[in-house]
Amino acid sequence: MRFLIAxxxxxxxxxxxxxxxxxxxxxxxxxxxxxxxxxxPFTLLADATPRAGAVMIGGQDCHHVAxxxxxxxxxxxxxxxxxxxxxxxxxxxxxxxxGETDSLVRAKALAAHAAGLxxxxxxxxxxxxxxxxxxxxxxxxxxxxxxxPESTADNLVISYEPAWAIGTGRTPTSEEIAIxxxxxxxxxxxxxxxxxxxxxxxxxxxxxPENAATILACDEVNGALIGGASxxxxxxxxxxxxxxxGG
Numbered sequence: 325m326r327f328l329i330a331x332x333x334x335x336x337x338x339x340x341x342x343x344x345x346x347x348x349x350x351x352x353x354x355x356x357x358x359x360x361x362x363x364x365p366f367t368l369l370a371d372a373t374p375r376a377g378a379v380m381i382g383g384q385d386c387h388h389v390a391x392x393x394x395x396x397x398x399x400x401x402x403x404x405x406x407x408x409x410x411x412x413x414x415x416x417x418x419x420x421x422x423g424e425t426d427s428l429v430r431a432k433a434l435a436a437h438a439a440g441l442x443x444x445x446x447x448x449x450x451x452x453x454x455x456x457x458x459x460x461x462x463x464x465x466x467x468x469x470x471x472x473p474e475s476t477a478d479n480l481v482i483s484y485e486p487a488w489a490i491g492t493g494r495t496p497t498s499e500e501i502a503i504x505x506x507x508x509x510x511x512x513x514x515x516x517x518x519x520x521x522x523x524x525x526x527x528x529x530x531x532x533p534e535n536a537a538t539i540l541a542c543d544e545v546n547g548a549l550i551g552g553a554s555x556x557x558x559x560x561x562x563x564x565x566x567x568x569x570g571g
Contacts, residue, residue: 327540327567328481328524328547330361330444331554332384332412337365342372347557348564349377355568359547362554363412366398373407382410382444385418388431390438400432400439410442412549414470416487420450426469434472437479444481444549445470446528447508451488459486460507467511477522482508483549489529491551498542501527505544533562540570 331348333341345362352360361380364372373381387397403411413436414429433443447466449459463484471480484504489495496504505525512520527539528549539545547567553559 325522325524325546326357326359327570328359328361328526329560329564329567330382330410330481330483330526330547330549331363331560332415332528332549332551333362333364333368333555334384334417334551335365336555337368339368339371341555342368342375344555344557344560345372345379346375348560349375349379351557351561351564352378355564358564358567360564361410363410369403369406369408380409382408382412382441384412384415386411386413386432386435386441388428388435390435400435400441404439404441408441410444410481411436412444412446412483414466415446416448416450416485416490419446420487426466429470430472433470433475433480437472437475442479442481443472443475444483444526446483446485446549448485448487448529450486454486454488460504463504464507464511467508468515471512471515473515475516475519475523477516477519477524481524481526482512483526483528484508485528485549487529491530493530495530495535495539498538501539501545502543505542509544531563533559533566536563536566537570540567 383403386400413432436443449462524546
């Protein structure tokens, strides 16, 4: 299974920052054995798409309906029209800051599929849930309720992101990552049959050039969803290189 290294720029970046995308695209062209993706802010999509080269460009969120009176929102179809190939659904920051539920995440994924986009569905526990020994159950339940049953390996990616590890510099142990990813794989197979065996499962949560090789070597880790380290080519490209070396 090909590694997917995806960057989420979150609410960072203006047009001058696209020079970083140029450098990332140059590296991606030289490492064709790895799939590379970037989700810039909505405001940069139009400028990013024509210069992305081998890098797939995507959205950080979408509304769950195709159009209507939803001020400030972006539909999946609008993303597709701008040249996006994927959209992140249910990132932990969206779930925490905006109260997004599993049912809403599923609706957004369905909208993404209808528009021809890959839905990158994020799941993960917070610190309280992990300390209470509920991490596996929380993530299993999120997958059950968030993943549309009609999904395929071509239009679905799962990103396991323990919320307590995002932007904190903390990461689970390799064994903790492997345990969770094996559970996610088993749940996907239960939901989707043979298709579930082909869905890529990413790890997200303080991935850096320093720990990328170790994380990518974990069982059932098929790539990474990266926040802060994706903002510069200097930090992001070594992660792509780690994937290329391990793939």
